[in-house]
Amino acid sequence: MATSTMPRGWRLAGRYTLLIALAIVVLFPIWVMLVGAFKPGNKVLQNPLLPTHVTLDTLREAWRDGNLGRALVNSTIVALIVTVAQVVTAVLSAYAFAFLRFPGRTFVFGVFLATLLVPFEATVVVNRSTVQDLGWLNSYQGLAVPFLATAFGTFLVRQVFLTLPKDLREAARMDGLGHLGFLREVAVPLARPTLGALALFGFLSTWNQYLWPTTISTDDDWNTVQSGLRALAQAQIDKPNLVIAGTVIVALPIFVILLVFQRQLVRGLTAGAVKG
Amino acid sequence: MSYCAAVAAVRLSSLTKVFDGVAAVDDVSLDIADHDFMILLGPSGCGKSTLLRMIAGLEDPTSGDVAIGDVRVNDIEPKQRDVAMVFQSYALYPHKTVQANIEFPLKVRGVSKTERAEQARQAAATLGLTEYLDRKPGQLSGGQRQRVALARAIVRRPAVFCMDEPLSNLDAKLRGETRAELVALHARLASTFVYVTHDQVEAMTMGTHVAVMSRGRLEQVGTPQEVYARPASVFVAQFIGTPPMNVLPVGVVIDRPVLVGIRPEHLELDPTSQVRTTVTLVEHLGHETLVHARVGETPVVVRLDAIEDAPSVGDDVGLSFPERHLHLFDPATSRRVDA
Numbered sequence: 001m002a003t004s005t006m007p008r009g010w011r012l013a014g015r016y017t018l019l020i021a022l023a024i025v026v027l028f029p030i031w032v033m034l035v036g037a038f039k040p041g042n043k044v045l046q047n048p049l050l051p052t053h054v055t056l057d058t059l060r061e062a063w064r065d066g067n068l069g070r071a072l073v074n075s076t077i078v079a080l081i082v083t084v085a086q087v088v089t090a091v092l093s094a095y096a097f098a099f100l101r102f103p104g105r106t107f108v109f110g111v112f113l114a115t116l117l118v119p120f121e122a123t124v125v126v127n128r129s130t131v132q133d134l135g136w137l138n139s140y141q142g143l144a145v146p147f148l149a150t151a152f153g154t155f156l157v158r159q160v161f162l163t164l165p166k167d168l169r170e171a172a173r174m175d176g177l178g179h180l181g182f183l184r185e186v187a188v189p190l191a192r193p194t195l196g197a198l199a200l201f202g203f204l205s206t207w208n209q210y211l212w213p214t215t216i217s218t219d220d221d222w223n224t225v226q227s228g229l230r231a232l233a234q235a236q237i238d239k240p241n242l243v244i245a246g247t248v249i250v251a252l253p254i255f256v257i258l259l260v261f262q263r264q265l266v267r268g269l270t271a272g273a274v275k276g
Numbered sequence: 277m278s279y280c281a282a283v284a285a286v287r288l289s290s291l292t293k294v295f296d297g298v299a300a301v302d303d304v305s306l307d308i309a310d311h312d313f314m315i316l317l318g319p320s321g322c323g324k325s326t327l328l329r330m331i332a333g334l335e336d337p338t339s340g341d342v343a344i345g346d347v348r349v350n351d352i353e354p355k356q357r358d359v360a361m362v363f364q365s366y367a368l369y370p371h372k373t374v375q376a377n378i379e380f381p382l383k384v385r386g387v388s389k390t391e392r393a394e395q396a397r398q399a400a401a402t403l404g405l406t407e408y409l410d411r412k413p414g415q416l417s418g419g420q421r422q423r424v425a426l427a428r429a430i431v432r433r434p435a436v437f438c439m440d441e442p443l444s445n446l447d448a449k450l451r452g453e454t455r456a457e458l459v460a461l462h463a464r465l466a467s468t469f470v471y472v473t474h475d476q477v478e479a480m481t482m483g484t485h486v487a488v489m490s491r492g493r494l495e496q497v498g499t500p501q502e503v504y505a506r507p508a509s510v511f512v513a514q515f516i517g518t519p520p521m522n523v524l525p526v527g528v529v530i531d532r533p534v535l536v537g538i539r540p541e542h543l544e545l546d547p548t549s550q551v552r553t554t555v556t557l558v559e560h561l562g563h564e565t566l567v568h569a570r571v572g573e574t575p576v577v578v579r580l581d582a583i584e585d586a587p588s589v590g591d592d593v594g595l596s597f598p599e600r601h602l603h604l605f606d607p608a609t610s611r612r613v614d615a
Contacts, residue, residue, distance in 0.1 A: 190370065
């Protein structure tokens with residue numbers, strides 16, 4: 001406990017001043033983006049912080065010129081595939097590393113973790129040529145397959161599984177559950193907060209991918225939201241606020257998801273362990 | 277398919293379990309009769325839990341056989357052995373309600389929803405859990421969780437109950453109450469109980485038979501009274517009884533090459549005795565008084581019923597060893613020798 005002699009009211013005021021200042025730092029770019037998105041192109045540089053001449057035309061134009069409807073659909077499909085696959089592969093591999101005994105388990109897990117040290121940029125060229133050889137350029141499988149499993153997810157879920165008491169596994173065995181039964185009935189329900197957080201991360205990171213979709217989509221129909229924005233920026237280089245409006249459009253779903261699941265996200269990251 | 281033993285006798289034949297070159301259980305043979313309440317008693321690390329886990333099927337024996345009824349079960353999965361287990365930590369499913377926890381073994385076995393609800397309700401009623409059926413384990417006290425673990429075990433009506441120190445996480449009062457409940461439960465059910473503990477009070481009060489273990493081996497099997505009255509080895513003599521039996525070296529009490537054991541309550545203060553000693557500590561416990569002294573290098577304890585006769589620290593007292601209460605042990609093997 002702080003033993004400050006300052007009156008409580010002043011301390012609160014100080015704390016809130018700091019919080020408000022930090023909030024402004026975070027919210028300022030979002031505000032500028034929103035103001036820009038709702039202005040016509042020729043007014044965007046006048047009073048850039050004030051919402052004058054409010055219009056939806058810029059958003060409409062961005063939607064049409066960037067083919068953002070199609071990009072949103074593509075991104076949603078790819079992000080859903082990747083999210084589901086990442087959770088499933090993480091759960092299965094984490095279970096093996098946490099509960100099964102097999103020769104070389106520690107070594108294999110070490111190799112898994114080592115892949116975390118390799119940045120995606122280092123592998124993008126090889127992955128691109130592999131995907132091209134498979135004939136998967138401009139396809140959902142090309143966009144999704146390289147991300148179906150992550151060492152991070154395996155590691156995260158394994159840590160949660162390791163907190164489950166050994167007695168619980170054995171009680172389940174006595175009750176008649178095999179490995180998949182235990183996974184379904186006990187391990188996964190108890191790891192749910194973490195799996196929720198993992199799913200959210202998987203979805204967000206796929207949604208926000210830029211390098212990979214731009215690398216393998218040569219056809220505008222296979223743009224995801226980020227590569228769609230890039231295409232919009234290149235095509236409409238004289239209308240900077242079209243990109244701003246496009247950014248608002250592609251950020252909106254993420255915004256909604258975060259609002260709905262923020263509790264889950266925080267709980268999954270902070271809890272992890274299971275209460276007995 | 278579930279194997280169900282008509283007779284739930286358990287037979288262990290030359291059972292051995294080796295972990296990393298160390299024998300946790302070493303050539304143990306033990307017959308547990310149908311409807312017996314067998315206590316596996318011993319200090320930490322003596323192999324009693326490993327033995328229990330081999331009966332339950334959670335450990336595979338390195339060698340030897342486990343049979344339930346007349347069937348060798350070495351290669352039968354735990355779920356098919358008709359054995360239920362109560363764990364020291366209770367091992368309840370924290371995300372399921374009490375009702376779902378109790379029902380779970382039935383659900384896995386494909387019992388219909390209405391039937392398992394009914395059986396769970398009965399098991400809960402037996403253990404006084406009816407009002408907690410909708411709660412999660414986290415909302416229950418230690419004693420209540422313990423009873424849920426028991427209910428989850430009895431709902432299956434197993435032939436054999438394995439319990440691994442199920443009372444050790446309870447406070448003293450609750451432990452006493454639960455001991456009595458378990459004895460009553462054993463009387464009501466037609467099952468065989470195999471119960472692991474390091475607590476001799478549990479062993480003496482609950483078991484119909486006690487198997488005392490040390491370093492992976494069986495020291496003695498018998499009724500609690502037999503084990504107390506005629507310990508088969510120095511280890512058993514000193515492990516059972518509080519305070520433990522005094523064991524004096526060769527030549528102090530009688531003129532034979534044997535170790536002499538005598539329980540503190542049988543040792544008498546006798547002013548005329550030739551065995552003289554000096555009192556080092558006197559403990560007044562209310563209903564009894566413990567007088568500590570030394571005979572040569574060996575500490576001894578005398579238990580007196582009353583406070584009045586107790587000597588004081590530093591007093592010189594004589595000790596007499598009534599012959600009918602002496603236990604004689606071979607100094608080489610530490611095994612009992614009959615007089």
